[in-house]
Amino acid sequence: MKFEEHTSLEESLQPILSVSEFIEYSNLLLGRKQVVVEGEISSFTVSQGKWVFFDLKDASSTVSCFSMLYRITTQLTDGMQVRITGTPRVHQKSGRFSIFVDAVELSGYGSLKKAFELTKAKLEKEGIFDSARKRALPAMPHCIGLICSQESAAYSDFIRILNQRWGGVDILLAHVQVQGQSAIQEIAGAFEYFNTAGTDAELLVLIRGGGSLEDLQAFNSEQVARAVFGSRLPVICGVGHERDESLADYAADVRAATPTHAATLTVPDRNELILHIGRMTRTIESGMDRAIEWHGHQLQTSLSHMSHRIAARIERFHFLTRTLSKGIAMMGTKIDEHTRSIQRAYVVLESSLERVLTAKQTAIDHLGRNLSNMNPLTVLGRGYSIVREGKKIIKKKGDVSPGSHIDITFSDGEVSADITKVQQQAPLF
Amino acid sequence: MTSKIKKEDSFKESFAELEKIVQEFETGEMDLDESLEKFEQGLALAAACKKRLSEIENRVSEIKKKFSAQLQDTPPQDGDATPF
Numbered sequence: 001m002k003f004e005e006h007t008s009l010e011e012s013l014q015p016i017l018s019v020s021e022f023i024e025y026s027n028l029l030l031g032r033k034q035v036v037v038e039g040e041i042s043s044f045t046v047s048q049g050k051w052v053f054f055d056l057k058d059a060s061s062t063v064s065c066f067s068m069l070y071r072i073t074t075q076l077t078d079g080m081q082v083r084i085t086g087t088p089r090v091h092q093k094s095g096r097f098s099i100f101v102d103a104v105e106l107s108g109y110g111s112l113k114k115a116f117e118l119t120k121a122k123l124e125k126e127g128i129f130d131s132a133r134k135r136a137l138p139a140m141p142h143c144i145g146l147i148c149s150q151e152s153a154a155y156s157d158f159i160r161i162l163n164q165r166w167g168g169v170d171i172l173l174a175h176v177q178v179q180g181q182s183a184i185q186e187i188a189g190a191f192e193y194f195n196t197a198g199t200d201a202e203l204l205v206l207i208r209g210g211g212s213l214e215d216l217q218a219f220n221s222e223q224v225a226r227a228v229f230g231s232r233l234p235v236i237c238g239v240g241h242e243r244d245e246s247l248a249d250y251a252a253d254v255r256a257a258t259p260t261h262a263a264t265l266t267v268p269d270r271n272e273l274i275l276h277i278g279r280m281t282r283t284i285e286s287g288m289d290r291a292i293e294w295h296g297h298q299l300q301t302s303l304s305h306m307s308h309r310i311a312a313r314i315e316r317f318h319f320l321t322r323t324l325s326k327g328i329a330m331m332g333t334k335i336d337e338h339t340r341s342i343q344r345a346y347v348v349l350e351s352s353l354e355r356v357l358t359a360k361q362t363a364i365d366h367l368g369r370n371l372s373n374m375n376p377l378t379v380l381g382r383g384y385s386i387v388r389e390g391k392k393i394i395k396k397k398g399d400v401s402p403g404s405h406i407d408i409t410f411s412d413g414e415v416s417a418d419i420t421k422v423q424q425q426a427p428l429f
Numbered sequence: 430m431t432s433k434i435k436k437e438d439s440f441k442e443s444f445a446e447l448e449k450i451v452q453e454f455e456t457g458e459m460d461l462d463e464s465l466e467k468f469e470q471g472l473a474l475a476a477a478c479k480k481r482l483s484e485i486e487n488r489v490s491e492i493k494k495k496f497s498a499q500l501q502d503t504p505p506q507d508g509d510a511t512p513f
Contacts, residue, residue, distance in 0.1 A: 140441055150491070159489065167485030168440075174492050182497075189496030223498065270482045273444075277475050277482075280451045284471040287454030291464040 023090050030088040037063070037099065038083045038107055044076055056084060056099070064098035072104055073184050073221055075118035081108035085181065103181055105217065112213040116220050120247055123222065128229045129250040135234040137254060137265070138202045143170040144266060145201035145233065147190045150175040154209040154238075154259040161263035166270055172201055178208045183218035191227035203234045205266055206248060207259035210241040219246035228252050238262030380411035397422055440481050447474040 017025060039056035046052050052067045054076070065084060076082065086101040106112045123129065148155050150173060162169065174193065176186035187206070194204055206228065208219060218224055219239045228235050228251040238256030239246045249255045256262035372378070380386070386409040387394040394400055404419045450471040453459060459467065 146489075159487075163487055167482070167487055169487045171487060171489045172492055173489055174494075174496060176496055185498045186496045188498030192498055193492065193494065193496060227498070274479055274482055277447070277478055280447060281472065281475045283451050284454050284468060284475075287457065288464060288468045290457065291459065291461060295461045 019095075020092065023092055023095060026090050030090070034085055034087055034102070035099070036083055036085050038081070039063075041076055041080045041082055042078050044078050052101075054078075056082070064096065065101050066098055067101035067104070071102060073223055074104060074106055074217070075115045075122070075222070076104065077114065077118070080106065080111035080114060082111060083107045105181070107214065109213055112217065112220075116213070116247070119220065119222050119225070120250070123225055123229075123247060123251070128225060134253045137234050137236070140166075140268060141169060141202040141266065143172065143200040143202055145172045145174060145190075145194045145199065145204040146207070147174045147176055147187060147194075147204060148207045148259075149178045152178065152209055154178075154207045157209075158205070158207055158238075158259045158263045161260050162267060165263065166267035169267060170200065172199055177218075179211065179215045179218060184221045184223050187218060188223050188227040191231050195230070195232045201233055203236065203266070204231055205236045205238070205262055206252070207238045207256075207262050208240065209259065210244065216240055216244065216246055219248040221247070224248050225251045236262050236265050377411060380409070385410050440478065443474050443478050443481075447471060447478060450474070 037056060039058050042055045042057055042062075044052075044054040046069060050069055052069050052072055054065050055062050056065050057063070065086070067086070083105040084099065084101045085103045085105070086099040088097070088099050090097050106115050127133070146155075146158070148158070155173075159171070162171075172194075174190040176190050177183040178187070191204070194201055208216070213220075216239060219237075225247040228237060228248050234253040235251075236254045236256055237246075237249045237252035238259045238261055239249055240258075242257040245255075254265055256265050376386070388407045388409070389400060389404055392399075394406065400406065400419050400422070402419045402421055406417055406419065408415045408417060450467050453467060454464075454471075
């Protein structure tokens with residue numbers, strides 16, 4: 001009775017909903033506020049490569065969760081402790097209560113370590129950490145991109161060391177969250193910006209100060225590691241303290257142990273260069289000194305060589321002059337000697353010639369006298385005569401006959417005659 | 430910006446030039462005239478480089494943009510489409 005009364009009273013105050021309306025109404029109430037729930041994952045499944053289902057539980061309760069795969073930015077497996085951010089809702093058809101998960105964060109060292117190992121293995125297999133692909137850094141960059149939190153000690157340390165070491169650098173600062181929900185998207189977004197915006201940056205620096213594994217989560221996420229790997233520009237990554245190593249470090253072209261170290265890798269140290277220039281100056285100066293000394297020495301040597309040579313030539317000249325003089329003198333003497341020889345020879349020749357001529361003259365006279373005796377005219381003078389018949393000289397009586405005409409030559413002239421008779425008698429003598 | 434880059438490049442060039450001259454002095458193969466010329470050049474370059482190193486400041490400019498990486502897929506309309 002009471003209940004019926006109660007309900008009829010409530011009826012006048014309460015609207016009556018259909019099941020669908022009730023679910024809709026419930027979702028309206030539930031959907032007003034996002035919740036953050038921490039628990040352990042179990043029954044984690046991925047369906048059709050798109051939908052993610054898991055249960056989130058603690059010691060006494062369990063709640064269903066579902067999400068889209070693209071929202072899950074970290075490796076998840078059963079047993080991991082996580083913190084999910086999402087909206088509770090009731091499924092229209094089944095009335096099933098679940099949380100629609102917007103984002104998942106790992107919580108607890110164990111989960112984080114596990115996720116880290118899984119992601120690392122996955123990316124390593126893909127070659128994201130290969131040393132062969134790591135690029136060289138430009139030596140003296142004019143312009144760099146800096147991805148970090150502007151409010152962090154990492155940023156101020158980096159800038160301070162950079163200023164100490166070098167000047168003339170344009171630093172394009174991309175201020176991002178380095179932990180928390182939006183860190184991964186912002187960091188990845190910054191890399192995307194530098195890839196596409198066409199800035200003058202020649203390299204990128206990604207830095208973050210020290211923190212727990214939970215704080216450094218974003219730098220161990222697959223998305224950030226891929227963003228670092230896929231950067232068009234070379235990347236220096238310096239996250240955490242020296243002993244911290246993040247997946248972003250592994251994926252980077254150069255790993256810095258700390259943000260300060262990153263500054264030393266980005267630019268050279270001007271003081272070191274100034275010292276180096278000093279050393280180079282001294283090398284040039286001493287090189288110059290040596291050159292001058294060497295050339296001076298060369299010059300000395302050349303000069304002394306030259307003066308030796310000249311002296312030698314002068315010496316030779318004198319020697320030749322003396323030799324020449326001697327030679328000329330000797331020649332004079334010889335000429336005199338020869339002249340005297342010639343003169344002597346001439347005298348000898350002359351007297352010989354005289355003797356020869358005299359002898360010849362005597363011989364000629366002798367021959368002359370002989371010749372004179374043989375002169376036919378002389379013979380004719382003695383009574384002989386030459387008988388000719390024509391031109392022919394008659395020596396024998398037989399040569400003529402009576403009637404021949406002959407010419408007779410006497411010492412004083414010629415007569416002509418005719419032969420009358422040829423005597424038969426023998427000559428008297 | 431380009432003129433600044435040119436200035437920086439000329440520093441790099443000057444520095445490289447200086448190192449080259451030092452090497453020539455180390456090998457010691459030059460004649461006196463060449464040595465004198467390179468000596469003067471080297472000292473001038475060293476002075477210019479030193480001056481350049483001592484003077485310039487760095488400049489930070491913040492990129493005024495909110496960074497957010499593109500998500501891989503566009504989300505579907507509604508949780509009601511879930512197949513359970």
